[in-house]
Amino acid sequence: MSYINSDNSTQDVVIIGAGPVGIFSIFAFGMQGLKCTVIDALDKLGGQCAALYPQKMIYDIPAHLALTGKQLVDNLVDQAMPFAPQIHLNSVVDDITTCYDEHGHYFKLAIKKHDQISYVSTRSVVIALGAGVFKPLRLEMEELNAFENKNVFYFVDDVQRFANKDIAIVGGGDSAVDWALDLAPIAKSIYLVHRREYIKAHAASWQKILDNPKIQVKIPYQLSKVESVEGEFKGVHIANEASSEFLAVDYLLPCFGLKSDIGFLNAWDLDVSHNRIMVDPTTMRTSKLGIYAIGDCAHYNNKRKLILIGFSEAANCATDLFRYIYPDRAAPVGHSTSIGVPGRF
Numbered sequence: 201m202s203y204i205n206s207d208n209s210t211q212d213v214v215i216i217g218a219g220p221v222g223i224f225s226i227f228a229f230g231m232q233g234l235k236c237t238v239i240d241a242l243d244k245l246g247g248q249c250a251a252l253y254p255q256k257m258i259y260d261i262p263a264h265l266a267l268t269g270k271q272l273v274d275n276l277v278d279q280a281m282p283f284a285p286q287i288h289l290n291s292v293v294d295d296i297t298t299c300y301d302e303h304g305h306y307f308k309l310a311i312k313k314h315d316q317i318s319y320v321s322t323r324s325v326v327i328a329l330g331a332g333v334f335k336p337l338r339l340e341m342e343e344l345n346a347f348e349n350k351n352v353f354y355f356v357d358d359v360q361r362f363a364n365k366d367i368a369i370v371g372g373g374d375s376a377v378d379w380a381l382d383l384a385p386i387a388k389s390i391y392l393v394h395r396r397e398y399i400k401a402h403a404a405s406w407q408k409i410l411d412n413p414k415i416q417v418k419i420p421y422q423l424s425k426v427e428s429v430e431g432e433f434k435g436v437h438i439a440n441e442a443s444s445e446f447l448a449v450d451y452l453l454p455c456f457g458l459k460s461d462i463g464f465l466n467a468w469d470l471d472v473s474h475n476r477i478m479v480d481p482t483t484m485r486t487s488k489l490g491i492y493a494i495g496d497c498a499h500y501n502n503k504r505k506l507i508l509i510g511f512s513e514a515a516n517c518a519t520d521l522f523r524y525i526y527p528d529r530a531a532p533v534g535h536s537t538s539i540g541v542p543g544r545f
């Protein structure tokens with residue numbers, strides 16, 4: 201049996217998920233004197249902000265008029281780093297088992313990394329797994345595979361790549377429409393291709409698409425073929441029942457949304473409703489003592505899935521978590537203005 205904490209010691213707290221809420225909780229828990237281990241399935245920190253919309257502007261983070269998903273994650277990571285968390289990426293928590301020792305109960309987490317299983321023991325678990333382990337819904341066209349991450353992108357991680365380029369965006373939801381609008385100012389031209397006559401996007405955004413001279417709407421059309429010459433991507437063919445067309449584009453962005461796997465939650469023996477974990481919102485405790493849930497995966501009456509709500513849940517969780525782990529100690533209290541940030545200010 202291999203342990204990810206090489207000395208096999210039992211950790212105070214393991215956070216499952218390094219989305220914005222998981223990262224902020226490193227800071228919130230650190231301010232209580234708690235050291236964290238963080239585990240994430242992705243190859244980078246930041247959850248949805250980093251993987252799905254790093255270049256999109258966010259406007260509802262308090263005290264920031266506007267910042268991109270990437271800027272938010274960079275700031276959160278910078279804020280958390282004084283607390284020296286142990287971070288394990290590309291690692292999926294598969295299972296949580298309750299174990300017992302002379303101090304009471306603790307948890308053993310089974311973590312899968314590249315098909316290897318290791319374990320971590322911890323007194324408490326904070327689940328911040330958002331929408332679960334997510335992957336983009338893919339276009340079932342084998343010939344696209346050779347161009348993935350060269351000319352075909354399921355995530356936009358660098359908008360400058362698309363400057364002065366011809367792009368085909370495929371999809372009929374908010375993300376296809378938003379990417380068409382976000383890339384239009386820098387792209388040379390954009391085709392928005394959708395197989396149905398109607399688009400399921402916000403009406404105001406759709407009007408902007410129709411008003412934008414750089415965007416050509418192709419509905420109802422389906423992608424029929426990829427055009428390449430000697431392994432070089434040349435564009436895509438689209439077709440409907442009546443006609444077909446060739447779009448000479450540099451890039452193809454399929455935007456069909458995400459497939460997120462959260463079914464594993466049901467095996468974790470927690471009170472789960474509609475794939476979300478029921479919690480007490482004053483403490484973020486789940487139905488199992490020592491396991492907490494925060495962020496998008498946590499649910500209670502009137503819950504809104506917003507980053508700032510997740511931050512507040514992390515702060516609520518921090519106090520109760522300290523009391524749970526150290527029932528005999530007084531929880532650190534006071535504003536950051538009086539206690540500072542250990543090791544930094």
Ligand SMILES: Cc1cc2nc3c(=O)[nH]c(=O)nc-3n(C[C@H](O)[C@H](O)[C@H](O)COP(=O)(O)OP(=O)(O)OC[C@H]3O[C@@H](n4cnc5c(N)ncnc54)[C@H](O)[C@@H]3O)c2cc1C
Binds near residue numbers: 239248328
């Ligand atoms: C296009 C778009 C725009 C948005 N705009 C806004 C906005 O303007 N304002 C706003 O407040 N919110 C916005 N949101 C929502 C916001 O991104 C989410 O509320 C936020 O990301 C939730 O943070 P989280 O940390 O709870 O979860 P996530 O960001 O989903 O992160 C969860 C992390 O957990 C990991 N994980 C999951 N399961 C496991 C497992 N078993 N083992 C290991 N790791 C696991 C995942 O890989 C992921 O990195 C937007 C979302 C999208 C998609």
